[in-house]
Amino acid sequence: MNRRETVFSALNRNYDLYKSRTESGIELYRKGKAQLVFKDSKGDPIKGIRFQAKLKKHSYKFGCNLFMLDEFETQEKNKLYREIFADTFNYAIVPFYWNGLEPEKGKPRYAKDSPRVYRRPSPDLCVEYCRENGIGMKGHCLVYDAFSPEWFKGNAEDLWLEYDRHFEEISNRYKEDIRDWDVINETLCWNPYTSTAIYRDRRMVEKSHALARKYFDRNTLFINEAAQIWEGFKHNRSGFYMQLENLEQKNVHFDGIGLQMHMFCPREKEMERGENRYNPLIVYDVLDTFGEFGKPLHISEVTVPSYAYGKEDEDIQAELIRMLYTLWFSHRSTDSIVYWNLVDGYSHGAPLGDMTSGENVYGGGLLNFDMSEKPAFKVVKDLIKNEWVTNVCGETDDGGRMSFRGFKGEYELLYFADNKEYKTEFTISENFDKETVITVQ
Numbered sequence: 001m002n003r004r005e006t007v008f009s010a011l012n013r014n015y016d017l018y019k020s021r022t023e024s025g026i027e028l029y030r031k032g033k034a035q036l037v038f039k040d041s042k043g044d045p046i047k048g049i050r051f052q053a054k055l056k057k058h059s060y061k062f063g064c065n066l067f068m069l070d071e072f073e074t075q076e077k078n079k080l081y082r083e084i085f086a087d088t089f090n091y092a093i094v095p096f097y098w099n100g101l102e103p104e105k106g107k108p109r110y111a112k113d114s115p116r117v118y119r120r121p122s123p124d125l126c127v128e129y130c131r132e133n134g135i136g137m138k139g140h141c142l143v144y145d146a147f148s149p150e151w152f153k154g155n156a157e158d159l160w161l162e163y164d165r166h167f168e169e170i171s172n173r174y175k176e177d178i179r180d181w182d183v184i185n186e187t188l189c190w191n192p193y194t195s196t197a198i199y200r201d202r203r204m205v206e207k208s209h210a211l212a213r214k215y216f217d218r219n220t221l222f223i224n225e226a227a228q229i230w231e232g233f234k235h236n237r238s239g240f241y242m243q244l245e246n247l248e249q250k251n252v253h254f255d256g257i258g259l260q261m262h263m264f265c266p267r268e269k270e271m272e273r274g275e276n277r278y279n280p281l282i283v284y285d286v287l288d289t290f291g292e293f294g295k296p297l298h299i300s301e302v303t304v305p306s307y308a309y310g311k312e313d314e315d316i317q318a319e320l321i322r323m324l325y326t327l328w329f330s331h332r333s334t335d336s337i338v339y340w341n342l343v344d345g346y347s348h349g350a351p352l353g354d355m356t357s358g359e360n361v362y363g364g365g366l367l368n369f370d371m372s373e374k375p376a377f378k379v380v381k382d383l384i385k386n387e388w389v390t391n392v393c394g395e396t397d398d399g400g401r402m403s404f405r406g407f408k409g410e411y412e413l414l415y416f417a418d419n420k421e422y423k424t425e426f427t428i429s430e431n432f433d434k435e436t437v438i439t440v441q
Contacts, residue, residue, distance in 0.1 A: 004316055006271055010279035011323060018280040018327070025330030030060065030388070031405045032428040035435045038400040038415070045400025046440055051415040054391040059408040059429065060329065061136060061298075061336035062384050063091030068346055069121040069129060080371045085342065086133040088381055093140045093338060094126040094178060095119070096170065097147040105151045110173060119348065127177050138298075138338075139174065141182035141224060142167060143208045145190050145199045156197040163198075163211060171215035180220045182258060182300075183212045188227040188239060205243075209252050223247075224258030224300050230276045235289050244293060257290055258300030261324075262340065264362060267307045278320065283327050291333030298336040299328045303364035306374065309355075313363070318375035325383055339380065345369035413438070 001009070011018060034053065038046045064085065072078045085092070095101075100120035102108040109115065114122045123139075130137050143163070152159065190199055198204055205223070212221050228239030236245070247254065265273050276282045290297055304324065306317040328334050341347050344365035350358025353369055366377035390406030408428045415422050417440045426436045 003267075003270075004312070007274055007278055007316060007320065010275060010281070014280045017284070018323075021280070021284060022326045022330040025332065026326075026388075027405075029332040030329060030407055031390075032408050032430065033403060033405050034411070034426065034428050035403045036396075036401065036413075036426065036438055037435055038396050038402075038417075038438045038440055040440055045396075045398075046417065047396060047398050047400060049396040049400070049402075049415050049417055049440070050394075051396070051402060051413060052391075052393045053404070053406070053411050053413050053426075055389045055407050055409050056412045056425070057090055057134065057410040058384070058388070059410075059427075061091035061338075062089055062380075063093060063136075063138075063336060063338040064089050064342050065093040065095070065140075065301075065338070065340055066126050066129070067093075067095055067119040067121065067341075068343060069126055071116075071119060071121060071346070073352065077371055081343070082129065084367070084371075086129075086135065088384065089135065091136045091138070091336060091338065092126065092130050094123055094130075094137050095121065096123065096139045096141060097144060098152070098166065099147045099149045102149055102166075105149070108169065119346070123174060127174065131177065136180070137178045138180035138182065138222070139170070139178045141185040142170070142212060143184040143198075143204075144186065145195045146186065148196055148198075152196060154197065156201045159196060159198050160201075160207065163208075167211045167215045175216050175219055178219075180222065180256070181212065181216055182222045182224040183254070184208045185224045186226050186260075188225055188243070205247060206250055206252050209247075209254060213253075220255045222256040222258045222298060222300075223254045224260065224298075226260040226262065226301070229259050229290075230261070230282070230286060231273060233276060233282060233286055233289075235285070236292070238289070241289060244290075248293070254295065256296045256298060257293060258298045259286070259290065260301040261299055262301055262303040263305050263364070264303065264359060267305070270305070278323070280323075280327060283324075284331070287328070287331045287333055291331070295333075296335040297331070297333045298338065299334060300336070300338050302337065302339045303341065303359070303362065304376065306363035306376070309363055314375050317363075318379045321376050322379045322383070325380065329383075329388070339366060341365050343367045343369065343371065344374075415440075 038049045040046055068081055070078050100117045109122050110124055112122055112125045184205055192199055225240045304317050304320050306314045328337050344363055345353040345360055347359035350360040366374055388407055392404050394402055396402050406428050411426050413424050413426055
């Protein structure tokens with residue numbers, strides 16, 4: 001079989017399941033009912049008000065990492081990145097890798113004018129950009145042993161004291177602006193023989209979450225993982241599931257679960273992972289199983305390869321992304337999809353623009369190195385801005401009411417009364433029965 005036949009073989013075998021669950025899931029879980037009533041200043045309903053309602057901002061989080069904010073080699077690229085990101089995404093991952101945040105002990109890089117570190121824009125810069133553009137944020141991440149600073153050495157007791165200081169500093173500066181946090185990342189991936197003494201602490205995860213609760217008591221706290229999720233999936237006997245179950249038994253109360261989906265594998269071995277990750281039957285089983293915890297699931301880090309950069313490979317990347325986004329979006333337990341690297345040629349562990357090394361070899365970006373759009377980016381933008389958007393027009397009934405089902409989020413409402421045009425906003429949320437009153441003066 002050629003690559004297209006291979007990567008879509010599982011979808012073709014399970015197409016009826018895919019079609020029925022995505023269509024019903026999107027209708028049931030991603031939409032809600034708007035109920036508006038128009039009244040005059042006396043409280044009487046107004047019949048025949050013409051209106052137009054359009055989704056302005058999704059409640060579902062569609063995101064990407066923000067690691068290349070003002071990091072490009074030209075100001076033209078920096079400007080394009082700022083425009084494209086804000087136009088497409090409503091959620092951003094702000095880097096808090098400790099080795100890049102505080103490479104020299106006692107001199108953290110929080111401020112905008114901090115010394116630059118590649119792919120690690122300062123948190124102040126990221127927060128300012130996101131606030132200006134109405135973009136929600138997640139801090140990534142508070143504990144990631146593989147990215148500890150060079151100076152972070154010694155016994156576990158002393159290192160936990162450093163973490164306490166580190167958490168307190170970040171909390172004091174960012175907990176109000178950044179509501180979501182990855183507390184700990186990839187604990188099933190680290191090598192215990194090349195890690196710090198923290199990793200060999202049997203209560204590492206519990207202590208990390210205790211510190212997070214101490215300093216981020218009103219924030220949403222996630223545990224994020226890459227391993228033992230999709231491959232070798234064994235329902236509630238899967239490694240990551242059992243870790244989460246163990247934490248609950250120890251009264252460690254995480255608020256959300258991050259499930260990574262990086263397809264970092266050579267083209268010739270793509271289906272060693274793709275047989276599970278591209279299979280609607282298994283994807284739904286994974287989401288159903290982790291959904292048993294009753295916590296929001298973030299598809300937290302996504303990379304889908306385009307490999308050889310030919311038209312067919314780029315088209316396959318786009319089709320896979322359409323399928324996967326639709327699967328994930330349709331599931332009741334998810335509330336976020338985060339693509340990882342937006343632009344090709346700027347990934348971790350590779351020289352600038354070198355597509356033969358590091359993560360660049362997978363061609364997993366949505367934009368080309370010159371910032372032009374790949375077919376995959378067009379798909380993501382079309383889903384977010386066109387296919388999953390509600391735009392309705394009509395008139396109020398005899399009771400001054402109008403109702404419709406639409407995608408959840410913030411809406412802009414235009415209406416016309418007494419030959420005048422008015423503009424206001426309303427929200428479609430989980431509360432189907434709440435009626436929004438629009439008073440026409």
